[in-house]
Every structure is written in C-alpha cells, then in structure tokens.
Amino acid sequence: MTDISLHRGIAPHRIGAMILRYWYLLLSSWPRLLELLYWPALQVITWGFIQYYIAENASFFARAGGTLIGAVILWDILFRGQLGFSISFLEEMWARNLGNLMMSPLKPIEFLLSLMVMSLIRLAIGVIPMTLIALLLFHFNVYALGLPLIAFFCNLIFTSWSVGIFVSGLVLRNGLGAESIVWTLMFAVMPLACIYYPVSVLPVWLQYAAWTLPPTYVFEGMRALLIENTFRIDLMLQALAINAVLLVASFWAFLALLRSARKHGSLLSGGE
C-alpha cells in the first residue's frame, strides 16, 4: 500500500474488493452480526424506559419528549460509526493480513474509503433495528425529524470517521497494544459533547472546549429541534466546518503514523 499519489488514480475496483472482503467476513460469522444488533437494541430499550420514568415525574421532560431516546440514537451513530470503521481495520490486524494489503496496489485513501463504507453498512445493520424498537416500544420516530436528521447524521458520521482514522493510525504505528484506544477514545468525547444535557450545564471555561467538538453542535441542535421546534442550521454549518478540519487532520495524522510505522518496522510485527 503506497502513500504516494494519494489523490491520483483512486480505483473503485480496489475499494470494492475491500468492501467485499468485509462483507464476506460479516456473512461468515453470525456472532459478528448479532453483536452489531445486540448493544444498540439494549441501549435504546434501557434509555427508553428511563425516558418514560423521567417524563412521568418531571414536567420538563414530559414537554421534551424523546430527547433522551433521540440522544441515545444519535450517540450510537457517533460511537458505532467509529467502531464500525475501526473494527474493520482491526480485523486486518487480528488476521495478520495488513502486510498483504500494504504490499498490494491498494492505496491508503482507498483503504480508508472502504472502511468508511463499511462503517455505514455496519451502522445500518445496528441502528435501523434500534430506531424501529424506539418507534414500536416508545413511540419515538427518529425519522420524523426529517431533513435535520440528515444534517445530524452527516456531522456525526464525519466525526466518527475522523476519530476512526486517527485511532487506526495509532494502532498501525503501535500495534495491537494500542487496541484499547479504539474502544475508549470516543468515551473521552462524551462528557464534553453534552449528549444528555445542554452545554449551559458546563462551567463556562469548559464550554469553550465543548464547542470545539462537532457532536456538541449536533446534540444542541437536536434539543433545539425537539424542545423548541427550531432547526439550528447555523449549528450544523459550524459543525461541518470543524468536521472538515478534523477529517483533513486525521488523514494527515494517519499518513504520518503510517510513515512512522514504516520507519520503525511496526508493519512487520503488528503485535503488542
């Protein structure tokens, strides 16, 4: 896999080959498929009942129906989007297949694009049933959010890809010893992204940090939509601008880590 000619000669057939590889893998393993469905379903059921309970006991939450279920669905898009990206990458490390790919004509940008497509596929398998459970059990129709949902989704998935690209680079450089970062880094975002509470809850100095994260804009936007029936397009555009910077920075970091891995011989070991 060459890091030269990053933007030149991107070959759809190579991206297609990698997607086919992950698709074969998903179909060959029912535990992998089940795992995709299991946690999102568990999440939405738990938070759905919490929402019910709070709504019965607090008038604000009765008015703001769906903010918790909506938040958990959007959080899952963010978290599972990154996991869907990173787990496909980790599959190559676990299978000791990375050397084969690195030596093939596959380019880093093609590899990353295939991981992005796979994150969407894995997300669809996990999140679509989750939204149906929310609809059937808790009468919360996330699709009723309409066009804003597309803006929320795009911003969250872009952030998840940025994090996924960066942590994949870390694993590439440091081997599977860095695997735990894949599972935990997104949780570092959680308190500042203000998933379940408004940014105003944070101390003022921490709010500045919160507004550097695109998901903060999305969750604020979701609350504005559900509570005030207002679509804050300004928030979405600001999130998009930050996401553009994050995507470029994460790709640059991935290439730098790939180069460092080549320099230190990590691609040969790949272990801990």
Add this chain to the structure above:
Amino acid sequence: MTENEQASSRPTVAEHTSSAAIAVDHLVKVYKQTRAVDDISFSLPRGSITGLLGGNGAGKTTTIAMIMGLVLPTSGRVQVLGHRMPEESAAVLGRMNFESPYVDMPMRLTVRQNLTIFGKLYAVKNLASRIAELADDLDLTDFIDRANGKLSAGQKTRVALAKALINQPELLLLDEPTASLDPDTADWVRGHLERYRRDHNATILLASHNMLEVERLCDRVIIMKRGRIEDDDTPDAIMARYNRTTLEEVFLDVARGRANGTTEAAK
C-alpha cells in the same frame, strides 16, 4: 572490439540499475542502537533466482521488507523494476508479489473468497479462470471453498503461494516459502517455482534456511551476517571458495566465524 568499444557497449551504472529487477545501493537500517542492515549493495538481473541466506537476525527479513517498501531505510536506495522504493511504489506494486510467514490470509474467508479479493486488488483480468488455473496448478481444488483457517499448514502455504502468483508477478519475494511443509510438498512447491520462473522469466528473491532448497533453486546466493553481506556468488563458487561440498557446511562456517573450515579464533 577495441577497449573503447567494449567500454561503450558495457551498460553504465544507471542503465544497469534500471534494467535490474532489484538494485540495492548502500542500504542501511538502524533500529535505535541496532544496525539491522549495514551498508549492503547488490543488483539482481531479471529472470534470476537469488537466495538470501543468513542466521536469525542476519537482516534478511528487514532487507526484503525494505525492498517491498514495508520498512523505510535509514539511508541508501532501493530500486525495484526500475522504480525507486517506496517513492514510486505505485508503479510497481501491481507487478510484484510476496509470500511471508509474517502474514496470513483472513482465516474465516474461503480460499476462493481470498483469491477473489486479492485478484480484484491486483486488477487481474478473467479472474475466475485465473483462480481456476491456480487451483489446478497448485492442487487447491479439493479445498477451494473451505475457510482458510481450517486448512493444514501445507494447504495454507499453497494458498499463500496462489495469492503470491495471482497477478503473475514479474518479481516474487519469498520469505521461507517451504517452512512447515513436509518434504514431498516442499519439493513440489520448489518445482512449481522453477517452472514459474522459466515460463514467465520472473525474478525470484527468496530468504530461506533450507540449504538444499537454495542449492536446487538459486543461480546466486547472498549470505548475510549481522546486517552485512558476507558473501555473494553462485552456489558452486561459494562452496568452492569455502572448500565445502554443501551450502549447509558453508552456512555453518559463516555462522561460526570460520573461513575455509578454520575458526578465526584458532587462526
């Protein structure tokens, strides 16, 4: 032919380098305090089979990894099929391939699925018939629809070889190609490699600890020790120089620091 005419008909260094399948020039790789590869230079003509010999830690795998572009040299240059590595690797990766015990094929995928994916990555034309041809050549037909993880070591090696040959490479890099194979299968693999080189005029560089394999397959042997090239010649010339009848004896002489069967310490 006059001396001048002879000189002008001789290839220049640049021509020689660009026509060689592999040209390694003053290659050095330092990991922290360790010089894994220490200023080595060699050039392999197209259509040749060269054996890279040396004990564990001699620098064989690092050398091959630098040729493949998986490891960046600390200094020195590598050219593969006329292109600098890794800067111009996009121009050559589709024309070369490799097999190594350091990598595996995905275990849950069947042999056919794995070969299909790599065939697509290498843009192999008429892929289905190429896979059928390889299955026939390498005797994969009985287990082509079995998961790679359920194959025996010998079957996996044949599958890895099929992957290495899927794009009919001009240059094949092999790291221990017959390790963990029984003698019959190993002999059969060697025969296949010989035929492949002959039929495709392919260049093969193989690292091996199997001296009989190297004697049988290689036109030339490069012996490495502690990151440096200890000797570089045809197997017969090297054996004659060390006054030995097998490469295994030469290998032991080099590993134990003996020249012509005499220990340096004794000298």
